[in-house]
Amino acid sequence: MSDHSRTLSEIAAALGGELQGNGQLRIRQVAPLERAGEAEIGFVAHAKYRKGLETTQAAALILPRSLADAWSGPRIVVDDPYLYFARVSQLLNPPPAVVRGIHPSAVVLSPVPASASIGALAYVGENCSIAEGVVVGPGCVIEQGVTIGEATWLHSRVVIKSDCVLGRECILHSGVVIGTDGFGIARRKDGSWEKIPQIGRVVIGDCVEIGANTCIDRGALDDTLIGNGVKLDNLIQIGHNCQVGDNTAMAAMSGIAGSTKIGKRVLVGGASGVAGHIEIADDIVLSAHSSVTKSLTEKAVYTSVIPVQPHIEWARNAVQVKHLDAMADRIKQLEKRLNELELKEGEKNE
Amino acid sequence: MSDHSRTLSEIAAALGGELQGNGQLRIRQVAPLERAGEAEIGFVAHAKYRKGLETTQAAALILPRSLADAWSGPRIVVDDPYLYFARVSQLLNPPPAVVRGIHPSAVVLSPVPASASIGALAYVGENCSIAEGVVVGPGCVIEQGVTIGEATWLHSRVVIKSDCVLGRECILHSGVVIGTDGFGIARRKDGSWEKIPQIGRVVIGDCVEIGANTCIDRGALDDTLIGNGVKLDNLIQIGHNCQVGDNTAMAAMSGIAGSTKIGKRVLVGGASGVAGHIEIADDIVLSAHSSVTKSLTEKAVYTSVIPVQPHIEWARNAVQVKHLDAMADRIKQLEKRLNELELKEGEKNE
């Protein structure tokens, strides 16, 4: 591994923040507070984690202003330590150098700029537009007519189906499948199915990151649209004709059924699901393992997860879920009868 | 793109329906009602969507009989507009032409008919039976002894494990994995696991479509069976020894645990799950995000999804889920006490 270490002064010069202490200290790596040691920089995100300061062996720390004086070692004081830590880590851990050019084992049927890299055993079909600095990892399949923007990085074994469009500086992880047919079928009278050709594309903005084995379906008639800065974790499903707004982030195993429109900066918890043909407004937060069946228009946190109980207790409660409507009726009935009794009681006392 | 346009007369001649208006009108593409324009045909599935007729700019429409006279433009009147639209779209959007033959970068160890296409960097093992017109996309891996029926299309990067069988006219999308080992393990006394060899196959019928990154496990002893006309969306899991009946359709992220038998024409909503070793009868509908733990024998729609609420409200309600059994007890107790009070009250009034 090559040396990407920086002095604290160099870090502060590059990223800002208020340097306190020995700026000549050389930092090699970021590390968690509890195990950071020589040449490593840790961080404390919030004052509530200040306890860790007592025992840390970190060579240097990134601290919020509220803790500027709570630790005496070399430190950089900033507004948002977590964000700053991300940037320091980027500085110390740049992406690995890539061998430019086309690997001899790749099959490439479109022109590729000299600054791009096409990995071993990758396939690039005809009529693709591959921009400067694009990296196509080993074993990828890029079908005909695909457009890939500048410096976008496809890790190994990604599939991009025909005519889809990726913006610049995207990262697609291994196993991602972009642009396969949406689930479009029309039922025949006998119960069998007629396939509806999926003639839309997937159009992905800039700076989008897509996790391993995630799938985004092409549109049935219109395109499926993924905005700028969208971050998708692993094993996510985005149905045909969906629109996902800028900077929305979705955790692993979440899914959006077809033709649904997700706003900007929405946070979708893991394994949560959103029904088709609805809208989720900007800035909404969905908790993990939640189900959305109707449009949400108010900015808020929404939840429907039911946490586990010991099975024996759960079994007794789960049975009652099936009687909730009856329970509500019984309560109403009780209230009515009690009202009557109280009325009689009152009359007697008059 | 080549021209697959048709006149309205040609469409009606090929697919039936009652043509009204200028049959010489040339139709290039299908489009949604609200943005269909020149040379494009839209459709209205139901009379309840008739409002769209007032503003559509479509060159022609597919209409149900109930709306035959609700629009004066060129139209084809049919019994089932959605199904008809699917067929028109197929007519105007045939699958792309495929280069027949074996790409020089592919590794092919079985005989392949001249009408078949084996894509770049694909692998076909020994003793496979590849029928006429089969398409194996770039990067696919077909292991030894696999049988693939006529005109079945494997998109890029599909895996078919040894000895599995695919019928004719199937479509398998990118990332599909057919026939890996089921989850068969036996526990040793010390808590570690012994693997149970999975010696069954996956046998798939005709006209089956399987979505991206979906997995179907091979049987432990017997075969896993997928009927004719089954449609599976993306990221679905079918456990070992399952049987899925003809024309059943499952939406994305749904899963069927091992040895379960799903009937014919069952509709499985997205992200729903079915336990192992049970049976789901023909024509049952499971709503999205539902869990089935016991066999279902009655044809009906079944649901168990709990839709989201604002988190603050949800938190209060979720706590009570854990006390449902106690709530039921308290209601019963209230009823008993109230009965007694009412009885006393009644006695006094006698």
Add this chain to the structure above:
Amino acid sequence: MSDHSRTLSEIAAALGGELQGNGQLRIRQVAPLERAGEAEIGFVAHAKYRKGLETTQAAALILPRSLADAWSGPRIVVDDPYLYFARVSQLLNPPPAVVRGIHPSAVVLSPVPASASIGALAYVGENCSIAEGVVVGPGCVIEQGVTIGEATWLHSRVVIKSDCVLGRECILHSGVVIGTDGFGIARRKDGSWEKIPQIGRVVIGDCVEIGANTCIDRGALDDTLIGNGVKLDNLIQIGHNCQVGDNTAMAAMSGIAGSTKIGKRVLVGGASGVAGHIEIADDIVLSAHSSVTKSLTEKAVYTSVIPVQPHIEWARNAVQVKHLDAMADRIKQLEKRLNELELKEGEKNE
């Protein structure tokens, strides 16, 4: 297929158990009790399944001690028939022979022992350590610096990202992705995201089996750790920095969010989810479709699945879920009012 048949005596000599009846009987295959026939051995796991003994046509059986005399045919009597059956099946169904050496179409940049097998169109990057007897299936991508232990088997189209470590005798099924970046992002003031480099690795123990299209993310700072003997089914997600203890088994479509620590011998049901930054103690069992949001320290079975009901009934009950807190209030109110009435009633009778 080559002949791996054994006589009953050979089986008992290899695996133990008490042989009763003709030891010269040659057994070709294991089979389910109800269809086992000539040269096939079945098993009965528990006395409760003894009914099957009346009609089975099996040539031989594996029986628990409690049924030793319940069937008169050739049999092997053992403590744990299911475990024994697994071992018999292994004996009769050894993994297929693999062609040693590097397929000419593979791209291999690291030294590989002569006993290893690198399949067609596979890629192995630089600085990898490949042990004796390793099998890398067709289309796999092994990035630089990966370590793979003795006799570990990667089925076709597996991805191992840089610097990850696999122990010995592991089995990774097709589509598995090990070591892609965890979902590490820090929010900028404008709502967009800064990527946090994921500089940990994935370190996997010995005898681990990982199902098709399952993803395990590399750690953000520390490593993601998978213990010895862990068994993961298909389409599972393991987040960054997770630790999964020895011999834990997880069924398909389950997911563990980042930094969570799962104990040893934990059983995780299908499609269940565990939140991030929590701990699940040894030997805990999570039912299918359950959600864990807090640490679980007591060994028990935990559940939160709500089984389906017919939709019409469900709709009435689901509405009440939203009013549970109000229902609890109404019950409390009723109890209070009833107490008062009863008190008054009591006073009158004094």
